[in-house]
Amino acid sequence: MSSSAPASALAPVPLVMQLIVDGASSTSFGWPKGPWMAQSAHAAIAAIQTSLDSAATREYVSSANLESMHKVTLQTPAEGKAKMTLPQLSEKLTAARAEWEKTRGPASEDADEFPRHFLWIEQPENVPTCLAIAPNRKPAALKKLLRPCTLLKE
Template sequence: MAQGAHAATAILARTWDRVDTQSYIAPDNLALMHKIVLQTPKNVSLAQLSEQLRDAELQTDIPPHYLWIEEPEHIPTCLAIAPNSKPDALVKILKKCTLVRS
């Protein structure tokens, strides 16, 4: 959970000037925040997913993301995507990931 909080805070800090982020963290919308926790398939690492997203960000309307690297082990542990309205290109990349259910 700590790594998820770190990654979420980092992407909000990096994208605070985006309209979607401003709307997401607006005081009147705090109770409406929505997050989805996905897991990558066994054959796809977080680093690979981050690379796919980074490549797609250059070509499409995919929002920025932040890959949290746990130190001192230097292990990718969590990836957070900036608040967004689920553009088709993002959905296509993430469709291989599955919803984590508790």
């Protein structure tokens, strides 16, 4: 018996990492782009390291997927009603992960796993520069929290 669903409907949602910078800080410190890129790399590696027990992370860094890694760079809103700092976003993500763990357990292999994250704070300046979210398939709860963030285009 053949399925009437297209093959693309059966494929899993691709894994992605979100790298998020503070919409206000990225311009207010006057740092060149190079240091901001380095901060993002630090945060991404830290998010990978802290989530190595996740099936999604292991799949993302597997040899078969090294040439197809996908990342999205976002920024928090710098003004208006949705204004949010990286530490505020980190608190929301931490609470959402804790809620997910209550229902699933920390070692669950669930496809809708709420991902861990890492907030990189540059020292000695003590400036939160980038929040990296571990590889994930964009679960609904994460999409909702990231809705105010916009694509970083510059």
